[in-house]
Amino acid sequence: xxxxxxxxxxxxxxxxxxxxxxxxxxxxxxxxxxxxxxxxxxxxxxxxxxxxxxxxxxxxxxxxxxxxxxxxxxxxxxxxxxxxxxxxxxxxxxxxxxxxxxxxxxxxxxxxxxxxxxxxxxxxxxxxxxxxxxxxxxxxxxxxxxxxxxxxxxxxxxxxxxxxxxxxxxxxxxxxxxxxxxxxxxxxxxxxxxxxxxxxxxxx
Amino acid sequence: xxxxxxxxxxxxxxxxxxxxxxxxxxxxxxxxxxxxxxxxxxxxxxxxxxxxxxxxxxxxxxxxxxxxxxxxxxxxxxxxxxxxxxxxxxxxxxxxxxxxxxxxxxxxxxxxxxxxxxxxxxxxxxxxxxxxxxxxxxxxxxxxxxxxxxxxxxxxxxxxxxxxxxxxxxxxxxxxxxxxxxxxxxxxxxxxxxxxxxxxxxxxxxxxxxxxxxxxxxxxxxxxxxxxxxxxxxxxxxxxxxxxxxxxxxx
Numbered sequence: 001x002x003x004x005x006x007x008x009x010x011x012x013x014x015x016x017x018x019x020x021x022x023x024x025x026x027x028x029x030x031x032x033x034x035x036x037x038x039x040x041x042x043x044x045x046x047x048x049x050x051x052x053x054x055x056x057x058x059x060x061x062x063x064x065x066x067x068x069x070x071x072x073x074x075x076x077x078x079x080x081x082x083x084x085x086x087x088x089x090x091x092x093x094x095x096x097x098x099x100x101x102x103x104x105x106x107x108x109x110x111x112x113x114x115x116x117x118x119x120x121x122x123x124x125x126x127x128x129x130x131x132x133x134x135x136x137x138x139x140x141x142x143x144x145x146x147x148x149x150x151x152x153x154x155x156x157x158x159x160x161x162x163x164x165x166x167x168x169x170x171x172x173x174x175x176x177x178x179x180x181x182x183x184x185x186x187x188x189x190x191x192x193x194x195x196x197x198x199x200x201x202x203x204x
Numbered sequence: 205x206x207x208x209x210x211x212x213x214x215x216x217x218x219x220x221x222x223x224x225x226x227x228x229x230x231x232x233x234x235x236x237x238x239x240x241x242x243x244x245x246x247x248x249x250x251x252x253x254x255x256x257x258x259x260x261x262x263x264x265x266x267x268x269x270x271x272x273x274x275x276x277x278x279x280x281x282x283x284x285x286x287x288x289x290x291x292x293x294x295x296x297x298x299x300x301x302x303x304x305x306x307x308x309x310x311x312x313x314x315x316x317x318x319x320x321x322x323x324x325x326x327x328x329x330x331x332x333x334x335x336x337x338x339x340x341x342x343x344x345x346x347x348x349x350x351x352x353x354x355x356x357x358x359x360x361x362x363x364x365x366x367x368x369x370x371x372x373x374x375x376x377x378x379x380x381x382x383x384x385x386x387x388x389x390x391x392x393x394x395x396x397x398x399x400x401x402x403x404x405x406x407x408x409x410x411x412x413x414x415x416x417x418x419x420x421x422x423x424x425x426x427x428x429x430x431x432x433x434x435x436x437x438x439x440x441x442x443x444x445x446x447x448x449x450x451x452x453x454x455x
Contacts, residue, residue, distance in 0.1 A: 069300075073296065079265055
């Protein structure tokens with residue numbers, strides 16, 4: 001079994017009209033045994049940039065701490081927050097630094113740019129960026145997420161519809177994956193506010 | 205002019221002095237001054253900017269005050285290029301600590317680590333010392349609000365009110381006279397402005413020569429570092445009565 005599926009995870013980000021949503025499952029497992037049911041894989045970098053880290057949870061946490069370190073120094077030197085595109089490049093370069101002993105994580109990055117244009121991207125554990133205009137997925141449930149998002153995504157959704165669709169896609173997908181589930185966390189980010197919602201699904 | 209024990213920082217003179225370090229302190233005596241005052245509910249930093257030419261582009265952000273971490277800031281007097289190096293290391297140190305321990309760095313620990321760097325340059329290898337004095341202000345959960353002063357030798361000490369830069373001795377003695385325990389932040393600002401206006405070389409205190417920053421706790425318990433805007437400064441100056449509007453009109 002792949003180390004990427006050791007803890008189990010499901011991550012998805014979707015864009016709407018001047019907004020985006022990023023969602024994850026809540027399970028932390030060790031192979032088939034569930035260890036925690038309120039685990040967080042999505043981290044806030046600043047008000048308009050979020051990163052989800054699927055894969056090995058210990059690497060995800062360390063990687064997040066390194067990203068906070070680098071982003072904080074950037075904030076202090078530049079006296080502003082990082083743009084999502086810049087942040088994605090930072091994540092990419094930090095991952096590639098460990099080319100021959102990588103963090104076993106597949107990140108999903110989502111943010112709102114200067115003109116409130118949503119930005120989403122994912123990358124592999126070596127930092128190869130994959131940009132998308134509609135949605136990105138990662139984690140052990142990624143295969144079923146691709147299918148669910150493919151059929152549920154519509155361009156230019158308003159925040160509420162976006163929330164509904166990403167939640168349905170997530171819940172449908174984790175039910176088809178043994179290693180992820182136990183509800184979900186959804187972050188819905190619009191230019192004016194950020195909403196965090198917790199989903200209940202099949203809690204078993 | 206003495207020469208024999210001057211050229212190296214690492215050699216004591218027969219009287220037991222390190223000339224290069226003393227010269228570095230001399231250099232700071234000519235720099236724009238900064239004053240820090242510890243209040244009951246925060247720390248206040250005030251600095252005097254030296255306006256060298258009106259053609260010079262004034263930076264949008266602060267020149268003398270630097271945020272080091274969310275809970276820490278410093279005011280600088282001395283050679284700015286030297287200061288930039290130290291501020292950079294301080295910021296990295298603070299983040300390294302947070303990375304390792306997942307909590308903000310204690311104020312004194314940061315001051316100490318920076319002063320270790322400064323001290324190193326007075327002892328090792330033919331370099332010159334950093335020509336910078338700092339006023340550090342910050343808050344941590346163990347000791348609350350704190351104010352520290354450091355000099356080029358790498359000495360540091362905690363203060364209730366302190367001054368660095370030009371005329372720091374005059375400022376220091378004024379602070380000694382006028383400082384009272386349980387000073388609020390607003391009163392501390394007034395005191396700092398008063399002292400600065402009296403010890404500054406130029407006659408009138410205006411907002412473009414001044415910088416004011418405060419560290420305090422928000423109701424949420426988070427530490428806030430706030431820099432006063434030029435407009436806010438102008439208002440403050442008028443309110444505190446430091447800046448007499450009835451002064452003779454400028455030619």
